[in-house]
Each structure stands twice: as C-alpha cells, then as structure tokens.
C-alpha cells in the first residue's frame with residue numbers, strides 16, 4: 667500500500683528548500699524545515715512569509731490560506747525533530763558527500779516505513795539510495811526553481827525504488843498542484859541534461875569573447891524567445907549548483923562536451939555564486955543588476 671503522507675520534513679532551507687516547504691504547507695501538509703545553519707532556517711521562513719504575501723497581493727492565495735499555511739511550518743533545529751515525518755525531502759547543497767551524510771543520519775531517527783527523497787539536480791538516485799537502510803523507499807523528487815511558480819517536478823526512480831514509493835510520490839506532487847515527468851536515473855535526468863550544457867555553452871561564449879554578458883542574454887531572450895538570458899538564469903540557479911551539475915555530467919557520461927567552462931569554475935572559486943551571494947555574471951548590489959564582464 668502506498669504510504670499516506672501527512673508530515674513532511676525538508677532538509678536545507680536555501681532557495682529550493684524554502685520553496686518546497688512553501689508549497690507543501692499551502693497544500694495542507696505539516697512541514698518541518700531543517701538546515702545545518704539555524705540562521706538559514708530563520709531566513710528561509712522569512713522568505714516563505716514574504717513570498718506568500720506576494721501571492722496574496724496577486725490574488726492567487728487568500729490571506730486566510732497564508733496564515734493557515736504559515737502556522738503549519740515548524741523549525742527543526744535538529745534532525746531528531748523530523749523523527750515522525752512520513753516523507754523527508756533533502757534539498758541541501760549539491761555535493762554527494764553532504765547528501766550521503768544527511769541520509770545516513772536521517773535513517774537513525776526516522777520510522778522504518780518513512781520515505782526519503784532527494785531534490786538533487788544531477789546526482790545518482792541509485793547511489794544516494796544505496797547509502798540508506800531503505801533504497802526501496804527512496805526516490806528523486808526534483809522541483810524546479812522558483813518552486814511556488816514552476817509547474818514541473820521530475821520523478822526519478824532509483825534501481826531499487828518500489829512501486830508503492832513511486833505511487834506515494836505521484837500522489838504527493840499531484841496534491842501540490844504540480845505536473846510530473848518521469849525521468850530515468852542518469853546524470854542530471856531530463857531538464858538539467860538539456861539546460862545546463864546550454865548554460866555552460868553560454869559561459870564559453872562569454873569566455874571566448876564571442877559576446878558580452880549583455881549581448882549573450884539579449885541574443886537568447888530576443889533571438890530564441892527565452893524568458894531570461896542563460897547567464898541571468900545561471901545566476902538565478904546558483905553558479906555552484908551549475909558547476910556541480912556539469913561536473914556530474916562530465917564524470918558520469920565521460921564526454922568532453924560536458925567539460926565545465928573554466929570561467930564558471932573561476933566565478934565559483936571567487937565565491938561569486940549569482941543572486942544568492944549578490945554577485946555572479948551580474949552584480950546585484952545596486953539598484954539594478956550590472957554585468958560583471
């Protein structure tokens with residue numbers, strides 16, 4: 667029987683984690699959010715509050731629904747506080763060793779029947795599942811950014827994921843008013859397998875001097891009808907996440923066409939990770955974004 671999910675834990679209170687907690691609470695789930703850095707939990711909750719207020723002002727959510735949803739979200743200072751969750755979604759930094767450690771720790775506190783999911787953009791679900799005591803109850807639930815606005819969720823079964831876990835996950839994302847696409851467990855799944863090489867190529871285009879930041883983004887917005895330019899999108903995703911995904915593609919598929927652009931590596935080494943650090947291909951510290959090259 668598929669497990670009925672009532673209480674959801676979210677690990678990682680960054681841009682994706684707070685978005686996941688946001689949509690879960692609005693859909694009527696009790697949510698507990700945990701981060702290694704307690705300040706990130708507090709800032710995540712403030713972001714959720716602000717984003718729901720925007721939805722109220724747009725008329726897509728009522729003030730009453732906002733108040734009810736906010737009351738459903740609790741802070742989990744320790745992973746032990748997630749002990750009675752039915753599903754825990756990990757959305758921490760895109761590093762395999764970080765995620766494996768989180769899952770190993772979680773298995774010690776969760777009920778044996780609880781489900782585990784990762785919001786990883788690229789890392790093997792089968793490998794992450796193998797680090798747990800319940801590979802059959804482990805699945806990839808890959809949300810898109812920004813979570814409250816984007817309709818798609820990719821569902822990725824690991825080799826051992828059982829049918830009940832898949833069914834529970836389908837019911838869960840449907841209740842969030844999302845549409846799922848099923849992807850096989852290969853590096854970066856569907857969306858990022860296609861999107862990230864395009865972004866990496868845009869960074870090569872900048873690196874080789876084919877165009878400036880401004881020209882590249884304008885060209886793809888007006889010439890390919892993309893809603894935002896690829897460099898703007900890279901800043902939005904986070905350059906550390908973009909690099910991590912390219913590294914997974916490069917290592918996992920062993921093809922030089924996935925080689926991360928050295929300029930991307932340089933930005934990450936500088937700590938210029940995009941919007942979340944106020945600087946990436948654009949500088950966001952002033953009134954409007956200014957290209958950094």
Ligand SMILES: NC(=O)c1ccc[n+]([C@@H]2O[C@H](COP(=O)([O-])OP(=O)(O)OC[C@H]3O[C@@H](n4cnc5c(N)ncnc54)[C@H](O)[C@@H]3O)[C@@H](O)[C@H]2O)c1
Nearest residue numbers: 678679680681682701702706757758759760786787811903
């Ligand atoms: N950014 C995107 O567009 C996007 C889209 C889909 C999926 N994802 C995936 O979502 C995940 C999170 O990405 P993000 O953009 O929210 O990153 P982020 O940098 O905004 O947030 C990551 C959070 O993880 C926390 N963290 C790190 N180690 C931890 C640990 N051991 N325990 C608990 N918390 C820990 C950090 O403190 C931080 O708050 C990644 O796996 C990423 O690939 C990102």
